[in-house]
Amino acid sequence: MASGQLSRAEALACSGCKHACHVMLYCDTKSKLFGKFPIKHIILMQMRFDGLLGFPGGLVNPTKETLEAGLSRELLEEVGMDVPILVEDHVDSCYAPGSSPSSSSSHLITHFYVKKIEEEQIKEVERACVCTAVDHGQEVLGMVRVPLYTMKAGGGLAPFLSHAFIGNARFQLVNSLLHFNLLAPEELHKALRQSLKTHTRNAEDLQEALARLEAKRKQF
Amino acid sequence: MASGQLSRAEALACSGCKHACHVMLYCDTKSKLFGKFPIKHIILMQMRFDGLLGFPGGLVNPTKETLEAGLSRELLEEVGMDVPILVEDHVDSCYAPGSSPSSSSSHLITHFYVKKIEEEQIKEVERACVCTAVDHGQEVLGMVRVPLYTMKAGGGLAPFLSHAFIGNARFQLVNSLLHFNLLAPEELHKALRQSLKTHTRNAEDLQEALARLEAKRKQF
Numbered sequence: 001m002a003s004g005q006l007s008r009a010e011a012l013a014c015s016g017c018k019h020a021c022h023v024m025l026y027c028d029t030k031s032k033l034f035g036k037f038p039i040k041h042i043i044l045m046q047m048r049f050d051g052l053l054g055f056p057g058g059l060v061n062p063t064k065e066t067l068e069a070g071l072s073r074e075l076l077e078e079v080g081m082d083v084p085i086l087v088e089d090h091v092d093s094c095y096a097p098g099s100s101p102s103s104s105s106s107h108l109i110t111h112f113y114v115k116k117i118e119e120e121q122i123k124e125v126e127r128a129c130v131c132t133a134v135d136h137g138q139e140v141l142g143m144v145r146v147p148l149y150t151m152k153a154g155g156g157l158a159p160f161l162s163h164a165f166i167g168n169a170r171f172q173l174v175n176s177l178l179h180f181n182l183l184a185p186e187e188l189h190k191a192l193r194q195s196l197k198t199h200t201r202n203a204e205d206l207q208e209a210l211a212r213l214e215a216k217r218k219q220f
Numbered sequence: 221m222a223s224g225q226l227s228r229a230e231a232l233a234c235s236g237c238k239h240a241c242h243v244m245l246y247c248d249t250k251s252k253l254f255g256k257f258p259i260k261h262i263i264l265m266q267m268r269f270d271g272l273l274g275f276p277g278g279l280v281n282p283t284k285e286t287l288e289a290g291l292s293r294e295l296l297e298e299v300g301m302d303v304p305i306l307v308e309d310h311v312d313s314c315y316a317p318g319s320s321p322s323s324s325s326s327h328l329i330t331h332f333y334v335k336k337i338e339e340e341q342i343k344e345v346e347r348a349c350v351c352t353a354v355d356h357g358q359e360v361l362g363m364v365r366v367p368l369y370t371m372k373a374g375g376g377l378a379p380f381l382s383h384a385f386i387g388n389a390r391f392q393l394v395n396s397l398l399h400f401n402l403l404a405p406e407e408l409h410k411a412l413r414q415s416l417k418t419h420t421r422n423a424e425d426l427q428e429a430l431a432r433l434e435a436k437r438k439q440f
Contacts, residue, residue, distance in 0.1 A: 033269060033358060042357070047364040049253060050375025053383075123350075126362075130346045137262070137365060138253060142346075144267040144362030155270025161429075163273075163383045164422050171429045178436065185437055192430045199426055202384050203419055209381075209391045210412045216398065217405055 004095035011093035011109045012062055020096070021071035022057030022169070023085055023113040024176055027122045033149060037156075041182050042122050043146040045173070046078070046129075049139050054166040055112075055173075058139070067111055078140050079125050080133030089113040091176070096167050112172050114180060146173065148183055150191060157183075158194035162202060224315035231313035231329045232282055240316070241291035242277030242389075243305055243333040244396055247342045257369040257376075261402050262342050265393070266298070266349075267361040274386040275332075275393075278359075287331055298360050299345050300353030309333040311396070316387050332392050334400060366393065368403055370411060377403075378414035382422060 011019070026043040033039055048054050056078045060070025068085045075083045096108040117125075129143045130136055147156040161170060174192065177183045231239070246263040253259055268274050276298045280290025288305045295303045316328040337345075349363045350356055367376040381390060394412065397403045 031357065039357075047362075047380075049367065050371065050373075051367045051377065051380035052375070126350045126356075127347075130343075130350055136346075137251065137259075141367060142267075142362050142364030144364065145357060147269065147271045147361060151270060153270075155272070157271065159384050160267075160271035162426065164379050164418060165425070170425065171432060174429055174433055175436070178433070189430075189433060189437070192426075192433060196423075196426055196430065198384060199419075199423055203416075203423075205385070205390060206382065206412075206416055206419055209394055210409075210416065212391060213394055213398070213409060213412060216395070217409070 006093045006095070006109065008067075008087075008090055008093055008111070011111065012067075014107065014109060017107040017109050019060050019062055019067065019070075019109050019111060020058060021060050021067050021074070021085075021111045021113065022055040022172075023071060023075065023083075023089070023115055024055050024172070025079075025083065025115055025117060025122065025125060026182070027117055027119045029119050033147075037149040037151060040148050042119065043148070043173070043182075044122065044125065044143055045146055045169070046143050047141040048166060049141060050166070051141075052164050052166040052169075053144070054169045056140075060111075068113075071111075071113065078129070078133055078135045079143070080128035080131065080136070081125060083115070083117070083121075083125070085113055085115060089115045091179070094168075110167060114176050116180075148177070150187070150194075154194060154198075157188075157191040159198050161192055161195035162199040226313045226315070226329065228287075228307075228310055228313055228331070231331065232287075234327065234329060237327040237329050239280050239282055239287065239290075239329050239331060240278060241280045241287050241294065241305075241331045241333065242275040242392075243291060243295065243303075243309070243335055244275050244392070245299075245303065245335055245337060245342065245345060246402070247337055247339045249339050253367075253369060257371060260368050262339065263366040263368070263393070263402075264342065264345065264363055265366055265389070266363050268386060269359050269361060270386070271361075272384050272386040272389075273364070274389045276360075277333075280331075288333075291331075291333065298349075298353055298355045299363070300348035300351065300356070301345060303335070303337070303341075303345065305333055305335060309335045311399070314388075330387060334396050336400075368397070370407070370414075374414060374418075377408075377411040379418050381412055381415035382419040 058074040071085045093111045150156045278294040291305045313331045370376045
């Protein structure tokens, strides 16, 4: 899929590499937003400690535990409950964009998993995140659902895709929507193109905020 | 503060206008991220149904209820618990950017409040959001904390400020950090400038995701 894509076996053979595992937990749902827009699927992402959106997970040491056991351990810390991840939930492994090519010890390989669970389990995960997870308020600043619908005025998936994501999390999300048939390809494509426009408008808003802050500081 | 700023009384005198009230709930905290970076304050924002970040609140009809009673009602729906908002928590009122100037009925006036509560109450709000709030999974896709620190590699406030926000929520956040002395002005200023750079890098990442999606679609 990505340039730098590896099989799980090839990735594990890279002994000097660091490994990170992340998972997209999702479910089907019949619920509708405002009784009108089908929500279709509930997908969980999180606001990370570094201010970026990403999937739950973290670093795993494959010399000490399997990738999947390590990911389950990370999930226990971040979402506060036991969600067993299996080898068959693995989607892909690839070199993380931006990792230094100069020394093998700084190579980071990211392993991505997708796991479908029941709607009641998704809700249980959301509750456990704030009620029992040790990482709440530390590595995790909050769990959010991904809106897959597009409202009349353009709200929904497009603005969501224009946020700032860690590493290749945005592509992992988009690719999973396609790969697991969670959204029609043309709908996804349209939302992604629209998100570029939202992103451009957002730059103007950000510049205005900076200008207004500078004006205020001069008043002091 | 803003162009289009009004006193509370002037805003209420605009009979044909729509009114929206939002509140920044926050507390002080002595906790540190990874036992190292002082978190200083916990500020709550939310991922809205439209995929944008904003503060809790919503539309209020001042002919039927006070602005503050209306805001408390909205909070009960969105955060699932009673958080009484008082007139003295009011920070400013202003015409919402982007509202049409052609007809008074489409004028939107946004009223912004800031309320400091105890750390235990903030945590209670976070739990109530997912455990009891009727709007969870509907108007609200998740509650997140705002990172005020800046880490060595730049993570924290700067990336957070580069997300997509509703209306003037980003400026309301930035201005409140300044107004309530929650962050040193130079630290805030630096983060905002840095967030512009993050935002530009983000555009490249978004374009790459779109290009990769197009390449994948051609494979089918």
